[in-house]
Amino acid sequence: MSVLVWVEHDNASVKDATLAAVTAAGKLGDVVALVAGHGAQGAADAAAKIAGVSKVLLADDAAYGHGLAENVAPLIADLMAGYDAFVAPATTTGKNIAPRVAALLDVMQVSEVLSVESADTFTRPIYAGNAIATVKSSDAKKVLTIRGTAFDKAATEGGSAAVEAVSGKGDTGLSSFVGSEIAKSERPELTSAKIIVSGGRALASGENFTSIIEPLADKLGAGVGASRAAVDAGYVPNDYQVGQTGKIVAPEVYIAIGISGAIQHLAGMKDSKVIIAINKDEDAPIFQVADVGLVGDLFKIVPELTEKL
Amino acid sequence: MKVLVPVKRVLDYNVKPRVKADGTGVDLANVKMSMNPFDEIAVEEAIRLKEKGVASEIVVVSIGEQKAQETLRTALAMGADRAILIVSEDKVEPLGVAKLLAKVAEAEQPGLVILGKQAIDDDNNQTGQMLGALLGWGQGTFASKVEVSGDSVEVTREVDGGLETVKLKTPAIVTTDLRLNEPRYASLPNIMKAKSKPMEQKTPADYGVDVTPRLSIVKVEEPAKRQAGVKVADVDELIGKLKTLGVVA
Ligand SMILES: Cc1cc2nc3c(=O)[nH]c(=O)nc-3n(C[C@H](O)[C@H](O)[C@H](O)COP(=O)(O)OP(=O)(O)OC[C@H]3O[C@@H](n4cnc5c(N)ncnc54)[C@H](O)[C@@H]3O)c2cc1C
Numbered sequence A: 001m002s003v004l005v006w007v008e009h010d011n012a013s014v015k016d017a018t019l020a021a022v023t024a025a026g027k028l029g030d031v032v033a034l035v036a037g038h039g040a041q042g043a044a045d046a047a048a049k050i051a052g053v054s055k056v057l058l059a060d061d062a063a064y065g066h067g068l069a070e071n072v073a074p075l076i077a078d079l080m081a082g083y084d085a086f087v088a089p090a091t092t093t094g095k096n097i098a099p100r101v102a103a104l105l106d107v108m109q110v111s112e113v114l115s116v117e118s119a120d121t122f123t124r125p126i127y128a129g130n131a132i133a134t135v136k137s138s139d140a141k142k143v144l145t146i147r148g149t150a151f152d153k154a155a156t157e158g159g160s161a162a163v164e165a166v167s168g169k170g171d172t173g174l175s176s177f178v179g180s181e182i183a184k185s186e187r188p189e190l191t192s193a194k195i196i197v198s199g200g201r202a203l204a205s206g207e208n209f210t211s212i213i214e215p216l217a218d219k220l221g222a223g224v225g226a227s228r229a230a231v232d233a234g235y236v237p238n239d240y241q242v243g244q245t246g247k248i249v250a251p252e253v254y255i256a257i258g259i260s261g262a263i264q265h266l267a268g269m270k271d272s273k274v275i276i277a278i279n280k281d282e283d284a285p286i287f288q289v290a291d292v293g294l295v296g297d298l299f300k301i302v303p304e305l306t307e308k309l
Numbered sequence B: 001m002k003v004l005v006p007v008k009r010v011l012d013y014n015v016k017p018r019v020k021a022d023g024t025g026v027d028l029a030n031v032k033m034s035m036n037p038f039d040e041i042a043v044e045e046a047i048r049l050k051e052k053g054v055a056s057e058i059v060v061v062s063i064g065e066q067k068a069q070e071t072l073r074t075a076l077a078m079g080a081d082r083a084i085l086i087v088s089e090d091k092v093e094p095l096g097v098a099k100l101l102a103k104v105a106e107a108e109q110p111g112l113v114i115l116g117k118q119a120i121d122d123d124n125n126q127t128g129q130m131l132g133a134l135l136g137w138g139q140g141t142f143a144s145k146v147e148v149s150g151d152s153v154e155v156t157r158e159v160d161g162g163l164e165t166v167k168l169k170t171p172a173i174v175t176t177d178l179r180l181n182e183p184r185y186a187s188l189p190n191i192m193k194a195k196s197k198p199m200e201q202k203t204p205a206d207y208g209v210d211v212t213p214r215l216s217i218v219k220v221e222e223p224a225k226r227q228a229g230v231k232v233a234d235v236d237e238l239i240g241k242l243k244t245l246g247v248v249a
């Protein structure tokens, strides 16, 4: 089977999410990586070095610069004449593009794949991860998005694939990129952080996030996450949200502070290796999944913890 | 401009899903069902566009069993104008839903179709994007802000790194994220009024769409359970645990 993998990149380098998708694609067959972008030779060169990639296709065109689904989906659908499966990481970019490709190919996509059981059978979470469905696809071609926490990352070195230029129809004229506000942070990205310190509604303000959560994260070299309640209240930006409808994370250690443990939040972090919870309510559901729990007032506990570490 | 809003009836988000013992799915007998939360946000956005004078009529549509009438009535009570129920007692996959919605859109000619970004039962996050492809329209997914001006719409999207804004030619597709708005509750008088708003019934065959599923469910299982761990008494004990776990030196 030959598999086309969507490379998530910023034109210069390849994003980590791609690496799990390459591993998943490798379980199906021969992996060809597609870099669609503008001035994206750097990303293509990086993709060529990923272990397990046999060829890189580079579609370099101003129309592909911002990954607009309206422009890249037809490109991919045309390329798919030569492939049996299209695999994308389940990032916001992958989720935006893959279903559009699937519909153009008249294929029912399998979203957020957790495991590849065989060439046509996959597992995926439903109901916020409260159930795992094994599904079998009868479509001739497969379109899959891959949950990054469920597959090992392919090595970024070791491959030496050739880069081949391809082109598509370019701009469909349906959409254009206006701008973006991408948070720049010194901290590790949530989806690749080894440790995450997450705060909930109990923090009560953005200032408390800065004065209580961040110093602990700094001490541990951790990424900072949040519950939906904390994001909705405006304490932190949307890209901090962990959960069913936010980011799915599985760090070595997840420290939940003042988070109750609603199923929608658990859906995003319950595969963490070690979960530590600090909450003043001893019956909070978060304690049902926590390896280590401490009942008490976060405003006392967290500063003390930060100081003693 | 007309706005089309597809709404799905799902297990209420407060209910803990239970996997059926025979492994065929999640038990939906005698549990509370509600409108998918993202679809409530979609209905609310459409109503706000109408209140601003941008939208002229709001048509809600659901594909599902007869009981999905309740979900449509909820949308009518919030402020939608009329409803279409495409009756299917069998589950229809996003590809089939998108094909049906494409037919509805061809008949209704809306300026915008506003969908939820995902349904909280199957968590597919596909339908809007598929509809965009089938209609050849632009798509503003995971929207936290929607601004219509003339024959285009600017959509601010929640993406992994933060926010991104795109401009789409209308007609276009929008899928809602959580922070787009806070949906209103229907007032009692509006619930009464909704009872007399029009609701049309159709079937997939009326649209000539084949909705045969492409995926078959082999089995549905509970995920591996985490063992509840230990509680510690104070910060010193917590640090001791962190040391044993190798988190801190
Ligand atoms: C469609 C939908 C999607 C959703 N998606 C997500 C999602 O992706 N991610 C997500 O997180 N949520 C999501 N939610 C929301 C979710 O249901 C919860 O509302 C949310 O997770 C609650 O956040 P919280 O735990 O911070 O707040 P709360 O539930 O209010 O919990 C606050 C906790 O802090 C504790 N506390 C209070 N004061 C202190 C103190 N001084 N010291 C210590 N502890 C204290 C309290 O005991 C309580 O347990 C979603 C909901 C819906 C309907």
Ligand SMILES: Cc1cc2nc3c(=O)[nH]c(=O)nc-3n(C[C@H](O)[C@H](O)[C@H](O)COP(=O)(O)OP(=O)(O)OC[C@H]3O[C@@H](n4cnc5c(N)ncnc54)[C@H](O)[C@@H]3O)c2cc1C
Pocket: B006, B007, B008, B009, B025, B026, B028, B036, B038, B039, B061, B062, B063, B064, B091, B092, B093, B094, B097, B114, B115, B116, B117, B118, B119, B120, B121, B122, B123, B124, B125, B126, B127, B128, B213, B214, B215, B216, B217
């Ligand atoms: C218990 C259970 C068993 C199932 N068994 C099967 C099975 O055996 N085989 C199978 O193929 N599928 C099965 N399904 C899947 C079913 O077909 C889904 O309803 C369908 O795939 C839609 O997926 P989604 O809602 O996650 O789509 P998403 O793409 O996440 O939905 C996004 C948005 O699209 C709109 N939308 C989606 N569906 C509808 C709808 N019906 N009416 C109106 N608007 C809608 C809404 O605006 C929604 O917010 C099952 C589902 C359940 C709950």
